[in-house]
Amino acid sequence: xxxxxIPGSSGLVRPLSLxxxxxxxxxxxxxxxxxxxxxxxxxxxxxTMYAANGVGLAANQIGVPLRVFVYDCPDDEERRHLGxxxxxxxxxxxxxxxxxxxxxxxxxxxxxxxxxxxxxVVEGVTAAGEPLRVTGTGxxxxxxxxxxxxxxxxxxxxRLTGLRHRRVMRAARRAPWAxxx
Numbered sequence: 001x002x003x004x005x006i007p008g009s010s011g012l013v014r015p016l017s018l019x020x021x022x023x024x025x026x027x028x029x030x031x032x033x034x035x036x037x038x039x040x041x042x043x044x045x046x047x048t049m050y051a052a053n054g055v056g057l058a059a060n061q062i063g064v065p066l067r068v069f070v071y072d073c074p075d076d077e078e079r080r081h082l083g084x085x086x087x088x089x090x091x092x093x094x095x096x097x098x099x100x101x102x103x104x105x106x107x108x109x110x111x112x113x114x115x116x117x118x119x120x121v122v123e124g125v126t127a128a129g130e131p132l133r134v135t136g137t138g139x140x141x142x143x144x145x146x147x148x149x150x151x152x153x154x155x156x157x158x159r160l161t162g163l164r165h166r167r168v169m170r171a172a173r174r175a176p177w178a179x180x181x
Contacts (some may be wrong), residue, residue, distance in 0.1 A: 008044075008048075008049070014062040017061050018106055021106075024060055024150070027153045028065045028151045030067050034086075046072075048061075049070055049105070050072070054105045055073040056073055056146060059151075060150055067086065068127075069084065069150065071140075071143055075137050075138045081143075084127060087125055088147075089122065090122055093117040093119070093120045096117070097117055099113045099115045102116070107168075108175070110168055110171050112157070115159065118141055119137050120141040120144040
């Protein structure tokens, strides 16, 4: 029996788009080409996510404004969820709202208590065009909502208000990576 390759093992680590990059702040385009370049993009996204110690990554976080994200994320019961989804649509986000710590590879080193629903359902397709429905609870539900937000041009500080929003924006302005750009 042949084992499936490890996601990202054949991919290239790409540079991350950081908070001020315009590609993060506009809606991404729907994927229409399901050829080898899409499979390569997914592999590169996994490689980049793992290199950055992330649990999810949207294509625009590596400068590609397409509706794709990858994930390798546990839920609150420590079950591992591993995969990718192309042209995702958040079809359900409900349950109780939980304010939990949330960070982002595009805002390295920053974190803020961000409200998210504890249940989410995303529908889309695989890189091969096969229909896909992903259901998440707890931490994984947060991941699904976070990555769907990226594809709509939102970053988690956009979900914050008041003092939390001001604090994370101040920290983003002062971060070493903000001064490098």
